Amino acid sequence: MSVNLKRFSPRPGLVNKQGRLPDPSELVCIEVPKIFDQCLIKKCLVYGEGPDTNTTDCELRSNPLTDPKRYIGSRDFNLTLLSVDKIPLMGNPNFKKIIISYKISFCADYIDANGVNKSELYEINRTDVIGKFYCPDSIAQISASFVPGNQPQDLDSNIIKLEMVADALAGELLKDEAGKEVLDITLGYYIIVKCELIVQLLIPTYDYCPVPKAPCEEEPEEDPCEIFEKAPIPKFYPDQNLDPLFPDCDDGNRNEEM
Structure with a gap:
């Protein structure tokens, strides 16, 4: 049984299992990127000389440092998609072999012998191959003008999108072959690769999103005291962190004592 729309206040929120939504007020067409396929890249990388492998990367070692004392942590992880190659598979061109090149950058903080905080920038360049990915080409060709007076632009409706969660799992200060002190980072990251296509979808709606009635909250300043x-x-x-001197007595031992 649906709820009367007049008694329903449309707004973003969670719907529980017992919840009932009213019938939508209209059906509308919206233009959105729709995900046609996605997969996960999961890697744990350590420093290693020579060509990069699935577990090593030569760019996870810093430049020579001056009197480093202790590694603190890493921050400001960023992901940049550098290039995408799409190779149609024989027999079904909607499936493609995807070759993606991307760069992961972050800063590693450490303290030197004088107690000064310093940071080192890392830029990790990687290339991954997805053997079979459903990434169909758009049938329609899109051209649009966003600013009055500008020439229309042809848009590529097929989008390869990357989303990343990364962390530095460890940092080790050591000396390289030349005897100079460096910082090696162990990097772990997850990347979701998505193939999106700009499409029109017909969806039910309730209305425009409501305008907030409450003003923005301000954090009052409190006196530290x-x-x-x-x-x-x-x-x-x-x-x-102490162990008990005597084991706990169970009921059987108590009965024997009685």
């Missing part, structure tokens, strides 16, 4: 007064008293000593 007031925050300190409200805070609980901290522990003065850490928890102890």
Whole structure:
């Protein structure tokens, strides 16, 4: 049983299993990128000389550092798609062999012998091959003009998109073959490769998104002493890691003693 639209306030939110939505107010055409295929690239890379492999990369070693003392961590991971080659497979040109080249960049922070925080930029260039990927070509050709007076532009409706989650799993300060101190990073990352095509979809809608009625919240500034007064008293000593001196007595032992 649907809910009366007059009693329903359309807004973004979760719908539970018992929830019932009202009938939509209209059907509309929207133009969106639709995902036709996607796959996952998962890699853990360490430094290794020579050509890159599935587990090593020669760019995971820093330039020589001056008196590094301790590795802190890595930040500001960024992914850049450099090139895409699509090779149609024989017998079904909608499936393609995809060759993608991309660059992962990030900064690694460390402390030198003088206690100064420093950072080193890493840029990792990788190439991966997806043997079979459903990536059909658009039947329609798209041309559009976005700014009045500009010439129309031909758009490629077929999109290869990369999404990444990455982290530096470890950082090791050591000396290279020349005796200079360097920082080797162990990099782990996940990349989702998507083939998207700009299409028109017919979808049910309720209306335009509602305009927010509440004003933007402001974080009030509190006096540091007031925050300190409200805070609980901290522990003065850490928890102890001790084993019990005597094993716990079960009911059977208690009955024997009685």
